[in-house]
Amino acid sequence: MESEASLPAEADTVIVGAGIVGCNLAYQLSELGRDDIVVIDQGPMPTTGGSSTHAPGIMFQTTEHKILTKFAGYSREVYSRLEGQDGEQAYNRVGGIEVARSDERMDYLRRRVEWAESWGIPDPQILSPEEVKEKLPLVDSDQIQGGYYSPSDGQVSGVVACDALAREAMENGATFVPHTRTEDIEIKDGNVREVVTENGTITCEDIVVATNIWARQLGEKIGVHLPVVPVEHQYTVTESLEELSDNQVDISNHPLFENYHNVSGDKAKRLLIGPDRPILRDQDNAMYFRTHGDAYGIGSYNHESLVPDPEELGGNDPNGEQGSIHEFTEYHMNNATHPDRQEKAPRQASNELLPATDGADLDYKYNGMYSTAPNGLPVLGPVEGYNGLWTAMGSWVTHAGGVGKAVAEWMVNGVPRLDDERIDLAHADVNRFDAHEGSWDFARDLGAEEYRMIYSIVHPKWVWTDNQRDIRRTPMYHTHKEYGAELWAEAGWEEPQWFESNTDLLTEYADRIPERGDWEGKYWSPIEGAETLNVRENVGLHDMTSFNKMEVVGSSAGEFLQYLCTNDMDLDVGDITYTLMCNQAGGVRADITVTRTDDDRYLLLTTGREVGNNHVAWVREHSPEDIVVNDVTSDLAAMICTGPNARKVLSEIATTDLSDEEFPFYTSQQFFVKNVPVTALRLSFAGELGWELYTPSEYGETLWNHILEAGEEYDIRPYGNGALNALRIEKGFRLWGDDLHTEHNPYEAGLGWAVDLNTEFIGKDAVAAAANGDNIEHKVACLTLDDEDTTVLSHRPIFDGDEPIGYVHSAEYGYTVGACVVYTYLPPEYAEPGTEVEILYEGTRYDATVREEPLLE
Known part of the structure; x- marks a missing residue:
């Protein structure tokens, strides 16, 4: 598809960017009945010159992120329905294998099986080294401990998919306009009016920015600071290998070859060839591999973060230079520059795993770019304050089919869906970001951090420690530091997870706090349990300013x-x-x-x-x-004083009667706590007697200290988010985004x-x-593990026999009930109290039982 359409004067919907995301979105919108769609791009079509052009197209579907796995699974379905101009299916279902070179990585691969079971990826398997070699004969099995095999993984050429999607969309009435650079978006009275391009303007109702690495520049023009940044990684293709000599392929007769070659040069001879065997990842060395006929492609994230300034990217040069590609840096292939992987250079790791590549020349090599956002998830949806402005960015070929479907449903029917099922996109919403995240300093550093963590074994509670910390401090920050708070970054806030000052509570409560294993015990302290029990039996004070x-x-x-x-x-x-x-x-x-x-x-x-x-x-x-x-949020400091002795503490310093008769549950009053004005709410997310107290931020530290001083005779203790989560889950209080969401x-x-x-x-x-x-397809269920000394983490599958029936939405040990508490959604017949199920966690099945909720009245 090489469109020659000119820019129309108006349209209902304009999509800026004809890469894999824009083409998927145009296709899905046209399938839902929108026909007045115009897609514009600065490059030729379908080989626009963006990351969809140079990407090798490998699709490993499984991640711990549900939405990414669901997006990938849907993308596979879409690409499998597409037919390329050569008459072949666009998707190459060759399977994917991820290998482990360490015990820690092998444990991680077993987790991937569990995530695959949770999210519905078919037939996930753990392979022995010998079984890996059966499927990938060039792998040196002595280098690995095993692998994770997903038979439905595979590869799709971004160019082939873009072409097929665009042709389908054009049949439904969409128009594609190449060689048209977008220069601005006109906004009037909060409504989008027109897209300004180098070839004229187009009036429209909806605009979708789907430009990925160029998204930040366009956003800055209209005052929308999108923390989407380009990052570089390396891709190379070897010379012909004797070991693959029976797989020579001449692709020059492919209908898209000339178009592809005009933009990408001779590497199109390799990039347009699909793999003939499973795609491969060596995550211990941040590398991936796929065949290109009789050559092997080698991709490397195993180097220091390279984050180019978006303002210096430019566009695609008419003479063939791609804005999404930088010159290959030999140094980063031949030296160990990744801060977490100093043992060996990428080329050495490749030669060890695939000895056939040892000594082979690299015929094609480049630093390709993709885009990333602070939490590693796409940036989707309608932009607050700009009616008609949408984003669909921060996505790769792997997930673009799902992104296109979800955003199209969102635009046409008001709710994101995949396969007629709602999908919650809260963690991928464009409006999730705080003001500081739009700064280039923050976006650059967090983009680099996200890049550094790709292919790392990342714990679900991990937070970054080196960059962009201490940005947002609650008024009680310095007091928290004095009490030895373990501070984690949450939306930029420095929030206590537990307080080292409460270590002495372990003397009293240690026998009620089970030890945890290596994985679930990371980023956890038994102090969390002690703080929980102290609130249940005494009184505690929690900083909730960030709510x-x-x-x-x-x-x-x-x-x-x-x-x-x-x-x-x-x-x-x-x-x-x-x-x-x-x-x-x-x-x-x-x-x-x-x-x-x-x-x-x-x-x-x-x-x-x-x-x-x-x-x-x-x-x-x-x-x-x-x-x-x-x-x-920032105007008011907020805290909750809660526990059986909360009334006694606050009555010492409040200028109002806190009795049940004068201050009933679920009512609010305004009064003073000593010399601090407060708005007090008689409720508690911890589920004990308590008051939430709100005061202008400048009074926050004073109020906090007043309460701590008044509570000394009652042994009041500050407590962190770890204890709050344990407190709320025992009471059955939902946490939005975990066990409560739009699905x-x-x-x-x-x-x-x-x-x-x-x-x-x-x-x-x-x-x-x-x-x-x-x-009513599912109902919430509260489970407790039968083994009272075991704790599990979220996102693990729940089984009835061999049938997965749900997954763990949230879990935390209930220190008062004496068991791990799990919240999930199950088919209604399984959600009845007394039902026995199993949870697969870290390779072991644990018996669990559905309970009446709440566990604590």
């Missing part, structure tokens, strides 16, 4: 919140209610507490971390013009009591159907 806080203000604020929320919002001043926000399909968009603080003013409290910003964007997106939505409706989540069907709200029709028993 997102909004004020909704206006004469019609109550009516607006009624439209937004599932519960009855007819509140008196001082009343609090727990409610949900749902999307149009009835999925839980957020759980929040709403406090009416004045006649026309409400305080909304919701999840923190990176997903909290999505909720702020959602509220603003739906607010009418006469409503003001203020994000007051489930309120009745599946066991939160039907937070729905009032006598009110009108977003998603009511779907929620009402669920209330009548429709759309």
Whole structure:
């Protein structure tokens, strides 16, 4: 497909970027009925010159990230349906093998099997070294301990796929315009108006930025600071190898060869050839491999991070220079420059694993670019404050099919879906980022950090330690440091996980805190358990400043919140209610507490971390013009004093009566704590007697210290997020983004009591159907492990016999109930209390039983 279309004057939808993401999105939008679609790109088509052009196209589907694995699986299905111009299926289903050279990596590969079972990747297998060699004869089996084999993994040429997707989209009415550089986007009154290109302007309703490595430059032009950065990695193709001499392929007669060759030069002779055997990854050395006829391709992430300045990338040169490719740096192939892999150079690692490559010349070699974002996930969805502006970036060939489908469903039907099933994209939402993440300094350093961690064995609790720390400090930061807080970065906040000052509590509670194994014991301290038990039996103080806080203000604020929320919002001043926000399909968009603080003013409290910003964007997106939505997260310090002695502590210093009669549960009052003004809410995410206290940030440290001083006679202790998670899970409180998200409706989540069907709200029709028993495919289930000394982590599969029936959404040891508590969603017949199941964790099956919730009243 070499489109010669000229730029039209107007269109409903303009997609900027005709790489693998843009082509997938155009195809999916056209399949959903949109026909007035224009796709523009600075390069020729289908070989645009971006990363889709030079990528080797390997597709390993399995990761711990559910959305990435689901995206990859859907992409495989899409590419398998496509036919290239040569009449062959676009997807090469040759299987994928990841090998281990260490005990630690072998354990990691077993985890990959468990993630594959959780996410539905078919037939995952662990192979012995000999079995790896049977499938990949050139591998030296003496170098490895085994491998992970996914039979449905494979490879797709980005150029072949882009061509096939574009042809399908054009048959449905889409237009592709090559050789057209986008220069700006015109915004008026918060609405997109037109795309400005070097060849003219095009008026439109929706614009999707799908430019990946060039995304940041375009965003900066309109004041949207996207933390998407280009990073370089190396790819080479050997000369012809004698060991592959029976696999010589002449690709010059391929219908796309001339187009590909014009942009990529002679390496098109190799890149257009699909592999004839499983693709291969040596993650211990950050390398991957695939055949190109009688040559081997060698990809390396095994070098120091190379993050070019987007402003210096330029575009694709008319003379054939690709903006997505930099000159190959021999030094990075022949020297050990990766900070975590100093043992051997990439070329040495390749020669050890594939001896046939030893001494072979490298005929084609380049530093290719792809894009990455701070948490390594795509950047998708509608941009807050810019009606009609969408993003679809930070994605590779592996995941682009799923990204295209999810974003297309989002644009047309209001909810992301794959295979007619909702998929939660909170962690990939474009609005998840905080202000500091848009700076080039932060984006560059975190892009480099994400690159460094590719192919590393990353623990789910890992946080970066070297770059971009101490950015956001709660007012209690210095006090936390004095108490020996273990600080982790959460959305830029430095948050305590536990406090070393509480080590002495282990003397009292050690016998109730089981030891943990090597993997689940990483980034964990028994102090978390001691802090948990101290709160249950005494009193604790927790800093919750980072939880997102909004004020909704206006004469019609109550009516607006009624439209937004599932519960009855007819509140008196001082009343609090727990409610949900749902999307149009009835999925839980957020759980929040709403406090009416004045006649026309409400305080909304919701999840923190990176997903909290999505909720702020959602509220603003739906607010009418006469409503003001203020994000007051940074304006207010927040803390919770909770535990059986909480009333005694606060009564020492509060200027109000804290008795049940004068300060009932789920009400709010404003008063002073000594000399500090507070807004106090009688509720507790820890599930014990307690008050959440809010004060302007400048008073936060003073308030914190007042409470600690008043609590000395009651042995009050600060406690961190580790203890809070253990406290909340025992009480059955959901944590949005973990065991509560848009893939489930309120009745599946066991939160039907937070729905009032006598009110009108977003998603009511779907929620009402669920209330009548429709759309209930899974139900929340609370499990405890039968082995009281074992703790598991999330994302592991749950079985009935050999049948996977769900996965662990969240898990933490319940120090009060004396067992590990797991929250999951199971088919309704399995969610009944007393049902016995098994959880596969670190290669061992553990018996677990469904329990009545909550475990603690």
